[in-house]
Amino acid sequence: MSNLVLAIDDDKLVHHIVEQSLLHSCKVIHAYSGEEGLKMAAQQRPDIILLDIEMPGPSGFEVCERLKANPQLCDIPVMFLSSKSAISERMRGYNAGGADYIVKPFDSDEMLARIKVLDEYRRQSLKLKQDVQKAQITAEIAMSDSGDMGRIMRYVGQSYHAHDLNTLSEYFFEFFVPLQLQVAVAFWYHDSEVFYSQEGAIQPLEQELLEKHRNGDRFVDFGRRTIINYPKVSLLIKNMPTDDAGLYGRYKDLLPHILEATNAKIKDMEVSEVALTKVEQIGLAFEELSDQLGEVASAYNDKLAQFSAYVSSDQANGKQAEAKQLFEHFSLINDDFSIIRYKLGEITEVRHELIQSLNQMAKPWGEEDVPAQTDIELF
The missing domain is CATH 3.40.50.2300 (Response regulator)
Known part of the structure; x- marks a missing residue:
């Protein structure tokens, strides 16, 4: 530097x-x-x-x-x-x-x-x-009041396909372009905090203000700046039109809708991440149990073979009936081992399929799959 x-x-x-x-x-x-x-x-x-x-x-x-x-x-x-x-x-x-x-x-x-x-x-x-x-330039396309709900609905649809904070922030910032609002946002994700800005990097003082007002009122106005707080997201508007009562009131009515949707999406992402982690942990436990049962079954089969040889030998003379009955009992136990291992194998396969499905859901959609806010026709 x-x-x-x-x-x-x-x-x-x-x-x-x-x-x-x-x-x-x-x-x-x-x-x-x-x-x-x-x-x-x-x-x-x-x-x-x-x-x-x-x-x-x-x-x-x-x-x-x-x-x-x-x-x-x-x-x-x-x-x-x-x-x-x-x-x-x-x-x-x-x-x-x-x-x-x-x-x-x-x-x-x-x-x-x-x-x-x-x-x-x-x-x-x-x-x-x-x-x-x-x-x-794109923001010069004015959005009428009747189009506000259309843009919110489009954002909700876009956010449904966002499964990481970077993608969610891109859709989030797209919403504000036609409004000509300059914004920064804080996502309170799990026990961490993640900051984004339309300018690419958030200013240190912006970050500090978002942190200090996180637990404050829903709306915090100071000068031409406004912070809007929700449990999982806080929005900083850098150029709130406080001198235009009509436009100011419109934004205060409009923006909580997108923040409520974002707040719900982040909660859903947290739950999905925890669920995926738990599925992986359970699957690993079943795999470990299956391996341990496999080792036990292998040793059991060896002992069963030795017992079968003993039943057929002269050493069991006069005790064949009792030995045969005991051998059949052990054979049934061995069959139970095989069934348990088979079921554990089925559970492991289902677990792999579930993880693949969850990971597939968590893949961000490409830009060609989700229309941008500027591509939609407002109603």
Whole structure:
């Protein structure tokens, strides 16, 4: 990683720490006020900006808003540097356009790690920018109110054929393209959390906000952002039209339907995964039992052959009737062993067929099998 990093801070000590932290990985340029930082950003076009919040003149929040309002600078990731750790400050930073937020004093290793995350986010965003532009063209096809239910029904049909989170997220994001909504999503899968963004990589601050509000209200509005929470999925809308009461109300009525469907699908995926695991465990237990019975039966057959030879020998003179009766008893037991092994073999075959069926169900459908949201005719 060799990036150009612009540090904007009125504290010379912070500049020194940033310089030392990124000495071997980035080139750092320095600005000591918000106005100077804006000029240097326009001149140098840095890859990443580190921005202090409390400075003479325009605050870091104001500087970030001006950066994001400039079409030529708006794609540069901004990391806020602040001595305040409250969630309200982080939300304010995110509303201003920040991608990450680090609290002073910070560790050099932490700074470098966060720079690497922002660099990866920036690279993926640039790579996907062309696709986003194509999606915006598609979004010009307006969806009327009567078409909302059609799109929801199409998504439910698509999600039925999604059996992994990557495929589900692709169908999920397709739904939002005609709505011209920019979104990120968190799937709370089993005991883990999986994040996706239309931009390819989710910003660290977006991830943090989704995590912190997971157990909050169903709707969490802050600025032009809205988080909608369900037990297995949380949606972050980055450009909620809060200034348009009609459109805002329409989305608040519409979006819970797709989230309810997604929530139910994730629960179904969890149950299916557990069921498949249990089937495999039971099958392995039966196979192990069958092998053990096979070893017992083999040893039993050897002893039965020896006993048969004894019954026919002179050593059993005068006891043939009793020996023969005992031999027949052991033969019946041996037949029972054979039947048990046969039934276990049948169970093992059925288990293999069941696993194949479950795995076949879990295979994602190809794009040619499931129409995209943009291919359907709305009613």
